Amino acid sequence: MQRSGSGWFETLLNSHSNVSSNGEIFSxxxxxxxxxxxxxxxxxxxxxxxxxxxxxxxxxAAVGLKWMLNQGLMEYHEEIVEYFKRRGFSAIFLFRRNLLRRLVSVLANSYDRHAKLLNGTHKAHVHSHTEAETLSSYKPVINSTSLISDLKEVEVTANKALKYFNSTRHIILYYEDLLMNRKKLNDVLDFLRLPQLEPRSRQVKIHTGSLSEHINNWDDINRTLNGTVYESFLRDYKR
Known part of the structure; x- marks a missing residue:
């Protein structure tokens, strides 16, 4: 799923000497x-x-690709599941627990496609703290009226994907878990049947710190989510 840390995660995997991931080829x-x-x-x-x-x-040892849910994966899921089983493909599903943080990343990335804040160049991922600070300077205004339904829609899509591919060999990961506990990567390497090495990525996280620092209409969003099942999204990790 877009803006769920898949770019960072792929560079981690590709730093392993026995992994070759070909990127987002279905873009x-x-x-x-x-x-x-x-x-x-x-x-x-x-x-x-x-x-x-x-x-x-x-x-x-392990060859793969990065595939977003909106790139034909859901539309042709029956045929793709059959192909995965026939060829012995394994799938790694990467999601974000905090869908509000993901939304901030989605909106900021969409804005930069046109604004091109980094010297007239759009970058979805960066490798320096200076670049990260420049991109994070944009604070999106989130539609508070549709926010809850938007968050629910993302949840439904993720659950639908897991239902579609439940019969395949797969593992489910969350971006936050990988950040907070790097030993989670050991589970991934075990899943891929690879020797344990220390994966590394040069990518730098763009939106660090409290979410209130990255949302223009924070007070509106705070009021909208307080008292709902999504209230925890307002107060999460600050890395």
Whole structure:
């Protein structure tokens, strides 16, 4: 799911000498325009015929890709599940526990696609604290009227994805858990049947500290979520 830490997580995995992840290859529409194009693309990855700047040709243990839920995965889930089972694919589902933080990231990233705050260049991920501070200077205004229904919609989508792929070999991870307990990465390496190494990423987190520092209409959002099932999103970790 977008803005759930998947870029950071992929760089962590790719830092392992036995992992080669090919990036978000289904961001290109032609590769996902129908199930035939999806299967053709997956076959190239499976047969090690997919070459990108992110791939490591010498890797032979775990090869994969990053796939967002809105890139054909849900639309053609029945055929994809059958393919996963037939080919022996494993899936790692990465979500965020705090959907309000995710929303801030989504809105800020969408804004920067047009504003291009970093010297006229849009960057979804950064590698310096200076760049992170520049991007986090934008504080989105969140629609408080639709906020609760928007959060529910994200939950429904995530639950639907897990239901669709329940019969596949998979593991479920949360971005916050990986941040707070790096030993969670050991579970991932065990799941991938890889030797234990210390993965590293050069990416720098953009929105650190309290959420109140990153939302323009914080008082409105605070009033909207207080007393609801989403109240905990207002007061979470501050890393």
């Amino acid at each position: 290109v529409f032609d590769r996902r325009k129908n199930i035939s194009s999806i299967i053709n693309t997956l076959d190239k990855v499976y047969n090690l015929d997919w070459f990108t700047s992110a791939s490591k040709n010498e890797c032979s």
